[in-house]
Amino acid sequence: MKILILGAGKMGSFFTDLLSFDHEVAVYDIDPKKLRFMYNTQRFTSMEEIGEFNPEMVINAVSLKYTLDVFRQVMPYLSKDRCILSDISSVKTGFKDFYEESGFRYVSTHPMFGPTFANLGKLTQENAIIINEGDFMGRCFFKELYTRLGLNICEYTFDEHDRTMAYSLSIPFISTFAFAAVMKHQDAPGTTFKRHEKIARGVLSEDDTLLREILFNPYTKGQVEQIRAEMKELIAIIDTKDEERMQRFLTKIRENIK
Secondary structure, eight states: OEEEEEOOSHHHHHHHHHHTTTSEEEEEOSOGGGGTTOOSSEEEOSHHHHHHHOOSEEEEOSOGGGHHHHHHHHGGGSOTTTOEEEEOOSOOTTHHHHHHHHTSEEEEEEEOOOTTTSOTTOOTTOEEEEESSSOHHHHHHHHHHHHHTTOEEEEEOHHHHHHHHHHHTHHHHHHHHHHHHHOOOOSSOOHHHHHHHHHHHHHHTSOHHHHHHHHTSTTHHHHHHHHHHHHHHHHHHHHHTOHHHHHHHHHHHHHHTO
16 A cells, blocks of 8 residues: 655654555655655655655644644645545544545544653553544554554544543643642652652653643543542542541542552
């Protein structure tokens, strides 16, 4: 298959390495410096080159903020009869309407293994989501690819995906932000502090656009409000030094992580 990857960042490079030995792959990026070390692939910096390549699938790996805009830029150079559009975005708000209005076949997935923490050479403990709407053959392609990597695959609708992300991404991100917001340098940090600090450094090394868009997920606000309610409860327990109430709180949260 002829596959075009949009964006030569971390995930774009990952997919290039993953696919280039089994498919004819090309990578497009507006910054030619990012293409310097791409191996076993064609390297494009113009739309005309994309048109000549005539891909059968486009994998959009640019930052979430620019995903739909880049699709709009490249679509005039693609064949609707031949090409499947695909994205790997962490938030899917507005994507279903875009795809259906585009007239292209499409497949949308979300590999849940950002390069910050995951070992990209060993992904058997990681997950991937395939949106169960769109082109059947496109879904089969990614299901086979993710299965080969040993990923645990879940299938959701676009809406179910964003609801799930509001829980599984927004909550840990918000908790990390809260820790980092009050963090001070420690000369002799404890083990738990050091673990939280490592997580905070990893999360905050992510692209600001990614962090912002995950928190701007329309379902994130409800999760933040739930955290605020639990913190309000904890503050009240601390204020009153109510041991029984504290025990009930600890029992409840231990049940949540079983």
